[in-house]
Amino acid sequence: MVGSVQDPVTSSVVTDPRQAVAAAMEGAATAWLAALAADQRGDALFDSPLLPDADAERVRWYYTPTDHGGLALRHQSAHQQSLAMQLVASGLSRAGYATVSTVVGLENVLDQVEGWTARWARERGRDPGLYWIRVFGVPGGPVWGWRFGGHHISLNNLIVDGRLVSTTPCFIGADPASTLLLGGAPLRPLGGIEDVARNLVRSFTAEQRKHALLHESAISDIVSGNRARVTHGDTMMHMQDLWRGQFEDPALNKLVDDIDERAEQASGYTEADHAALAITVPPKGICARDLDSTQRADLRRLIALYTGRVATAMTELHFARYATDAVLDVTWFGWAGGMAPDDPHYYRIQGPDLLIEYDNTQRQANHAHAIWRDLSADFGFDTLAEHRKHHSH
Template sequence: MTPAQSMTDAARAWLDSLDDTQRAAAALPWPSDEERHRWNYTPTDHGGLPLGDMRPAQQAHAMRLVATGLSHPGFVTVSTIIGLENVLDKAEGWRLGQRGRERLRDPALYWLRVFGEPGAAGPWSWRFGGHHVSIQHLVVDGLVRASTPCFLGANPAGSPLLGGHLLRPLAAAEDLARDLVRSVDDARVLLSPTAPPDIVTGNRPRVGRAPAVEGVPAADLTTAQQEQLRALLGVYLGRIPDELAEREAAKLAGPRLDTVHFGWAGDTEPGRPHYYRVQGPRLLVEYDNTQHDANHVHAVWRDPENDFGDDVLARHLAEFHSGQQASSS
């Protein structure tokens, strides 16, 4: 079964399980562009039906849909990030009644919403989001055509486990990049001695004026360093199902990687504030770990030209309308 078919089946099963009131919050007609382009990674209302307003069986249907949009490691990572809300709640002293909520840090406050009618005909999309998670996929004519912006974060980034081990959901995104920057003997790789306080693009629906392309181009890296960069990008592309991740990786195959730039800001020592960016045609990755004594990660993958499938939808609309005009003439 293709990813699009899996998403369609899971979305229909979830929607069919809801009552009328729940469905009114869970589903919006296509295109609902203003709402569809709204996304966040902070603990705010992400729009849709929260897990806390679903019965257990409905939650299972919801998480089944979420799983169709992620690889298995991606789903495990997202599930872990959601569970960290309990850890964060304890660290903050169980602050009740904050920001108008009975509970501020709440693993039940993750929202799911479907736009349009799930099926093989025409476009539809879905979004799952809450604190430190934002996942969305666009399906057009039975194919998944866009999967960005895709955000994952972790607070705390590292938590103690029994036996002296650390729980680090986004460890690979940090460790691979640090190993890479330490291996590069090129001053261009260091963007700034100070890391920015957050990802530069924030949660803007459209990147618009993206950060300047800085850093060292992959064309000037050694073969081993290029492989390290591919492995780092694989951590981001590997969030989504394998079939979709392979398609995205193919866009960076061979010499296409040469124009991708890698840059680092801040300290290269573990436990110190740091930031990095990987940027190229149709690609923007940002990672920031500066807050809470550099124990709070934000990491986003975007396609500046096709976030939310805007480029695909524009071409689809042009082809659809030109086809209509031709058939009516």
């Protein structure tokens, strides 16, 4: 039975995919929290999203190597880590979990790439143990959620009245984006979503490409950044704004400034260029209405690779939603940069409630970021507001 699970309390079979995944998350979160010591629970468990202060923390998310908030894996026993990863897996497809796990492990590779010199105000700058998990509210309560995040990972989930109502923002990055394994095969955690998009833009006619091209050069990062809400006119956030506050060490603040400056120099972007890449309504690029049937199928496949990150029962819902012609016909695709595999590039897919961004520009186009946002459901803002309205005292 697709999307079904047995409720651990009533033993009845739940068939609503949103309820089924929420029930699996509840069981995993409850088991993890029960295994923690009292001092660990202080970091792991936060107040309910119904409380404004708690919700302000819930929607504060990052993809840089900063403190993401919660209980870090390195501060957990092996058994506790296993239970934590079971919670992470409850919100992901098998391929999504494998990708997230690979990105976490890439911290070891990145440490070597950088000559073991990165620090970022912690004992080890690139640390696969510094991925944080935090639960907001009581699992199984009317409103609760959880977050898993660290360098290049941010997974955000909200459950209201026993239903999973939000799985976005959902960020996965990779640095290096490609590295060789024994035998010469490349390890490319985000290779699929890069290749499908490149093949799509390469299939465009000259006229289609003219409409799809946002800029001859690639912007240096995703434009939406780590904003809690995305709005018309948003331009790229700079590196300095992507951390949990400033560093106490002035040298680290200067390092962030230098990284941002190098990225901007490499892209060649001016304020006018950033304005040209701003997120707008209506969207920029080429509308799916102007693609042929093969190209439309490729765009559907590309979107499905993003929505396919989450639990399988949920991916089927998302695919059915975005696969319809009515939705695809108001979806736009834009590309910036070159089309060779080693060219810095960026692409964006945008619809009324869909925003996907991908960039592979930094470190000589070997450092990729990929974000999927459901603008009608990010962080469950609207559902949470409705719940507050109907349950206020």
